[in-house]
Amino acid sequence: MELTKEYFDEQVGKLVTKQQAQDFASKDDLLELATKGDLGAMRSDIADVKQVVQRIDQREDQDTRAILRDVADLQRRVSALER
Numbered sequence: 599m600e601l602t603k604e605y606f607d608e609q610v611g612k613l614v615t616k617q618q619a620q621d622f623a624s625k626d627d628l629l630e631l632a633t634k635g636d637l638g639a640m641r642s643d644i645a646d647v648k649q650v651v652q653r654i655d656q657r658e659d660q661d662t663r664a665i666l667r668d669v670a671d672l673q674r675r676v677s678a679l680e681r
Contacts, residue, residue: 632640
């Protein structure tokens with residue numbers, strides 16, 4: 599392949615301009631990103647929250663079942679009194 603002015607101009611045109619390079623992330627921008635340690639801590643916190651939500655869900659289920667049992671018991675007692 600012969601290096602011609604047209605080929606050279608075409609390759610130079612594909613390079614990034616100073617203005618385009620300024621749009622890239624800087625070192626400071628990259629330092630603001632979360633690190634692996636930060637992500638690990640977040641995963642741990644999320645796991646803790648999931649456990650709490652699961653306990654609340656189980657307790658809510660138990661409470662709902664208890665209320666339904668109480669309502670059924672009260673209905674039986676009212677029916678017995680109405681007889």
